[in-house]
Amino acid sequence: MKTIKFAVAVAALAFAGCRSAPPAAPEAPPPELVSQDLDVTQSLTSFKLSVNGEVKSEAAATVEQAKWEMVVEGKVVKSGEMPLNVAIPAGGTAPFSVHAEGQYVSSPEELKALSDNGGSILTALRGDLIVKTASGKTVTVPFARSRDIRTPRLPRVTMHELDAARYSDREANIFFRIGVVNPNPFPLRIGALDFKAEVAGKQVAEGTRGQGDTIDAAATGIYEVQQSVNEETHGPDIKKLIKGQLLPWRITGVLKGELFEVPVNLEGTVKLNVSQ
8 A cells, every 4th residue: 555655656746847847948940041142243364253141040150161162054163162250149140251263264265265256154153151050050051143144355446536637738637546445344454555557658656555554344445646747757748648638547556465465457548627
């Protein structure tokens, strides 16, 4: 009889203990991305991809690093890791940025072929954020963004504007405004524009313009060449040339820059205006 009473008492105590134990706290949901965007920075020979976004976490955590892959036209062309060490407050968000650089070309021949072919390429930056929570748990948060980017184009050299004025029957001035056209959606740095100017088959000027200049995206850089045409440049034929009121001209040379040399060969005829 005593044994039965003792067993009942133990069971009662055990039941009471179970009823008084607090329920286990639910586990916080894992960190997650709340936004991500892809930014692209281009130059004539290379490009940079950056995924920028925000990570949310219910528990305090740290985005320790990112493991990434750069993908071009469906193929992984580069991969790596980068430290981040971004703290996320409990119940809050924190920004992150992962970036990688790639190259379109590495030779003048490749650049010219890419420019001639035109078109665009599909690029992507993808990978995982390595997040460590305050409890010591490590969580992997994937990210991925892609975008088509237009392939680079070589610059063009044009005759942007041309004018000529007669000052006498033995002298005229000609004004060449040479245009360097940047057809790209990014600024373009040029090395130099080397040129020679001819009027009626005689060289009247040569020189260099635009050393180290940067031409804005989808813009044209203008370089002026002003030169007199007179007896010194054309001898006794100058009177006949000016009397005809039409001056044949030609500009030759080369535009130099990173991995390119664009030949210049422009020609035409300009009508003389009478200077007051």
